[in-house]
Amino acid sequence: MQKPKPEITISNRYLYFYASLVKRIYGLIIRNEHKNQPNERYTGRLDEDGIPISQDASHTKGRLPGIPVQDEIILFRFRKRLLIGTCQAVLPRKISEITVLSEDGRRLRFRHTNLVYLTGTSSCDVPLKTYATAVRALSREIDLEAVWEIAVESATPLPLSEIADLFYNTEIDATQWIALYLHLHHASPYFQPQSSNSYSPYTAGQVHVLHQRDKLRKDRDEEREEFIHAMANPDESIAEHTLTPRQQTYLEQIRQYALWGSESQHATHAQALISEICKIKKNRQKSAVELLIKKKVWKRDQNLDLLRAEVPTAFSDLAIRQAETLAPTCGTRKKQPVFVIHPPDHPNIALSYRRRLFGGAEFGVHIPDIGALIPKNSHIDRDAAERMAHIPFPDQPVPMLPTRFSHDLGQFQSDKAHPALSIFWRVNRNNRIKDFCIAQTAAINKADLSPENIDHALNDPAHPQHRAIRFFSQLSARLLKKRQTDIHDLEEQSPPNHARHIADELSLLAGIAVGRWCENKGIPAIYETRDPIENTESIVQISHPIVRHHELHRQTPNTGLSTTPETHHGYGISHYCPITQPTARYTDLVMQRQINHYLKTEQSLYTVDDLNTLRYRMWETLALIDDLVHRRTRDLILQKWENQIGREFRAVVLHLKMRGVLVELLGHPFKTVIYPGYPVEVGDEIDLRLTGIDRWKGWAHFTEKTYQQSAVGF
DSSP: OOOOOOOOOHHHHHHHHHHHHHHHHSSSHHHOOOOOOOOOOOOOOTTSSSSSSOOOOTTTTTTTTTOTTEEEEEEEEEEEEEEEEEEEOOOOOTTTTTEEETTTTOEEEEEEEEEEEEEETTTOOOSSHHHHHHHHHHHHHHOOHHHHHOOOOOTTTTTTHHHHHHHHOOOHHHHHHHHHHHHHHOSSSSEEEETTTTEOOOOHHHHHHHHHHHHHHHHHHHHHHHHHHHOOTTTTOOGGGGGGGGHHHHHHHHHHHHGGGSSSHHHHHHHHHHHHHHHSOHHHHHHHHHHHHHTTTSSSTTHHHHHHOOOOSOOHHHHHHHHHHHHOOOOOEEEEEEEEEETTTSEEEEEEEOOTTSEEEEEEEEEEEEHHHHHHHSSSHHHHHHHHHHHHOOOBBBBHHHHHHIITTTTBBBTOOEEEEEEEEEEEETEEEEEEEEEEEEEEEEEEEEEEHHHHHHHOOOSHHHHHHHHHHHHHHHHHHHHHHSSTTTTTOOOHHHHHHHHHHHHHHHHHHHHHHHHTTTTTEEEEEEESSSSSHHHOOOOOOHHHHHHHHHHHHHOOOEESEOOOOOOOOSSOOOOOTTTHHHHHHHHHHHHHHHHHSOOOOOHHHHHHHHHHHHHHHHHHHHHHHHHHHHHHHHHTTTOOTOOOOEEEEEEEEEESSSEEEEESOEEEEOOOSOOOOTTTTEEEEEEEETTTTTTTEEEEETOEEEEEEO
């Protein structure tokens, strides 16, 4: 029920206009003397009816008029804000400052000139919180529309006393006086405070604008309360279509705070929301993550590092529709029968082999021509350029291209023609490579060979692919022997895998051929390079294979990309221009497109500057992907170990630190620092016990079994 507006009586209306007339006539006297109008900054006390008590002229020198007594409730101004508080002490006259306990629990100190009103009420009689709450509630209920309708007619500023007389139309107490003062200074849409201790009425247009602003503020508060209730109530769902635009903004602020903490743009707003939603005091950022998981905004195993990296995981609708309409047309390309080998942890590669009529042979490496399927600056190309590379997460990889490329367009289907970029080599009678050429072909997959099929074909002379597989196996062995690598003798040799061996060597051979072809033709290209490993002699002397692998990985320089052909010391080759992974690396896709364009027009599609920009982006992306995959792998291990507290592990010492030793768990890609109670050496193996998991910090706590020293995984 709406509260009725105070009635403005005929007598008060007459008195107001009479006072206005007197003020206009004797304004100079009133302004100079200040005796005929109440002073709104009066600092004396009020009696029970709100009437100012006369100041005592016989006060002593040490006590000024209007000084509050201890425990008296007062109204004061602090940093341009009106507050209600309890007087604690009045400092000496020389300092002229007052210390108070404010209504919000702060202990403040302000100058005597900022004291507004003394209530004459002691906090011993009425609790400060109760008094302040009552006064502010009363202030919010005040409606000065009727008073404004009178004042706006003359557009004359009114002192507080006249507004009080017109509004209350009766004697008032200190509580009502303070409530009116607070309303006029904080929430009144009708009067504006003036520097001359008076209040001027707003115009009708200004009042309309202020009412609209107040309505918007109330709507905002209601939406905020609704959002907080929905987030705090476990039975409420937070579907996006059920939220207003402002509530979606609140949700996004919480989401950004969950990812970035205090570094997020609206961290203060998010913290305020989380404090009202989650009453338990703890890590607010962690509370935000748990809240979003609980409301099903995020999944329980959400990859937060991927969200922080802002890597897009969904393709645009335009890119998806474009991928659905693509067809691997070959046009006038020459058909080429091939067979595909499927080595583990390696992209599929298609090969061809045939004996020539006049001696020697010809073999080819065939790569799906994705560059011919995806035009430059198309929707698919823009999405791929935004990602730059495939992210090989152990649980859910993030592709660079839409799903259809991994199942259809990016693979050689059985007995179907597929556009391919082919590199052909001719060999002499002694199987020595003579020359090569690059061509666009229509590859037709005649056979899919698994690693087991490769081994069977190699050992069975009756197998249809026996001659080809034997040739590729012998060629791969010669290529590996010819390459000068700096890690071949350092890594532990795995059991022979002919499929992987053939795929590795022929992929490198294809990259070298493309690189040399681009250099000879003057085509800008992106080459893969790497500096040599220093001090390989000391690594060779390490006996333990895990320690040796750790040192090798630690001392191996990062792989780089360059637009000039340099040596890749990791492979022992030069002019290496990789193009065999166009669905996983954007630079491979770009180089395929560069080659195709030159084969058609004898001109380059990309300049050196274009490729320099791409290689810088690719270098940053690959470093980011390595970190994301490492952190995700570790988190999945921690997730698996959450229910295995107390499990025992075997670990090997990798490195001696200033405090503690670095160890790696045998059989798990997980490293930790422990503090054993006895001397250990690099290569020693010790037993650990898992004692705790903290997935939020990415830690696993271990204990060395014998001495019970703590260890924290990283």
